[in-house]
Amino acid sequence: MKRDETNLNLPSDFGSPAKEAPGGMLAHLRISIVATLVLAVIVCGLYPVVVWGLSQLIFHDKANGSLITDKDGKIIGSRLLGQNFSDAKYFHPRPSAAGNNGYDPTASGGSNLGPTSSKLINGTTKPTTQPNPKGGDPIPGPDAVDYDGIKLRIVHYCIDNNIAFDAKPSLDKFKDAKGELDDVKLLKAFVDDKDPLTITPKQPIPADAVTASGSGLDPHISIENANLQAKRVAEARKLAIDTVKKLIAENTDSADLGILGEPGVNVVLLNLALDKSAPIAATTSAP
Numbered sequence: 001m002k003r004d005e006t007n008l009n010l011p012s013d014f015g016s017p018a019k020e021a022p023g024g025m026l027a028h029l030r031i032s033i034v035a036t037l038v039l040a041v042i043v044c045g046l047y048p049v050v051v052w053g054l055s056q057l058i059f060h061d062k063a064n065g066s067l068i069t070d071k072d073g074k075i076i077g078s079r080l081l082g083q084n085f086s087d088a089k090y091f092h093p094r095p096s097a098a099g100n101n102g103y104d105p106t107a108s109g110g111s112n113l114g115p116t117s118s119k120l121i122n123g124t125t126k127p128t129t130q131p132n133p134k135g136g137d138p139i140p141g142p143d144a145v146d147y148d149g150i151k152l153r154i155v156h157y158c159i160d161n162n163i164a165f166d167a168k169p170s171l172d173k174f175k176d177a178k179g180e181l182d183d184v185k186l187l188k189a190f191v192d193d194k195d196p197l198t199i200t201p202k203q204p205i206p207a208d209a210v211t212a213s214g215s216g217l218d219p220h221i222s223i224e225n226a227n228l229q230a231k232r233v234a235e236a237r238k239l240a241i242d243t244v245k246k247l248i249a250e251n252t253d254s255a256d257l258g259i260l261g262e263p264g265v266n267v268v269l270l271n272l273a274l275d276k277s278a279p280i281a282a283t284t285s286a287p
Contacts, residue, residue, distance in 0.1 A: 068268065077268050081105055082219040085271060088160070088236040091221070091229050093267045094208045095153060098216025110214045111147075122190040123149025143184050151190050152183060153210040154199055161232050164202040169195065220264030223252060237278045247273045 055063035066079040077083055082093045082103050096102030097111040113120035126146035129138035145152075158165045159181075174185040174197070189197035206225040226248045234244045251270040255261045 068272070078219075079266065079269060080219065081217050081268075083268055085267065088232055090271045090274070091226060091233060091265075091267050092160070094218060094221055094225075095148075095210065095212040096216040097212045102212075103217060105217060108215045108217055110212055110216060118191070119147055119149065121150050123147050123152050123187045125184050125187050143188075145183050145187065148183070149187065149190070150210045151197075151199055152186055154201060154205055155181070155186065157205060157209050158199075158201055161228050163205070163228065166198075166200040166202070168198050218264075219266050219268050220253065221267055223248070223263060223265055226252075226265040226270070233274065237274065239278055243277065244274075247277065 052063075067075050068077045068079060070076050082096060084096070084101070084103055085092050093103075098104045098109055099107035111120065124146040125143045128141040128144050130141035132139045154165075155167075155171075157163070171181060171186075174182055174189060176182045186197065189195075206222050206228070208222050209225045209228075227245070230241060230244045230248060233239075234241045237244075247270060248265055251273055252263050252265050254263050
C-alpha cells in the first residue's frame, strides 16, 4: 500500500534553509568582543589588583620576597634564597647547581644527575687553554675541575670540620707544591682503574652537606650539618661553642605545618646573627 506523503503533518517551512538569528554574524562577533574585554578587565586587571592588595596588607614581607636589609637599608639577601659562604667563620650552605657559580635565582635547578651517575659520585675534569705567547691559536693548559662530585665534597667537608676519615692511598700524594690538596688530582684518582682513591669517613656525613637541593636555592641545612660545623665556626670566631649552638637553635625553622619535611637551619640568617654577635670577626665573605 502506497503512503500518500501529501497528507503528512509537516511544518510549513520544513526543508527550507535555516533562518539566521537577528543581527547575523556581526551580533555574534560583537558579543565575543565584549565578553573578551570584560574577562580581560577582570582577569588581567581587577583580580591581580585585589590579590596584590591583600598580599601587601596581610603578608607584606613575604609578598615582597622576604628581603633582608642591613642597617643602612641596603638589600643584602632574602630569607628564602641561599648564598655561598666559604670562610671558616661562617656556616657553609649545601652545594648548589643553580647557575655557573650556584645560588643563582635566575637559573634555579638541580644537576639532573641520577644516584648511579659517575659524574655525580666521582666528579669530572676538563681541559683548559691559555694564550700562546708566540701568538696564534691558544695552547693547552692544565686541567680544571668541571664538576666536583660527592667524593670530593666529602673530603673537603671532613677536612674543614676536623672529621676523621680513612684515605687509601694517602692524600699526601695528591698535594701541590704548596702542600695543599690538588682537586684535579683527587678527581682523577677517584676514577683510576688501577688504584682508585677511596674515602671513608669515620662518622656519617649529612646528605645535605654533599648534595645539592632540587632548586639549588635552599637556604637551609640540617641541624646535624650545622652542629658538625659549629666547632669550626666557634674556634674561628673565638666564641663559646654553647653560644654558637644557641644561635643555631634560634635560627632553626620547624617543619611546615609541624609535619611536612624536617626542621632546617637558615644559613643566611644564622651567619647574620653570628656577625651581630661577633662583629669584629666578620669578614668580607658576609652576605
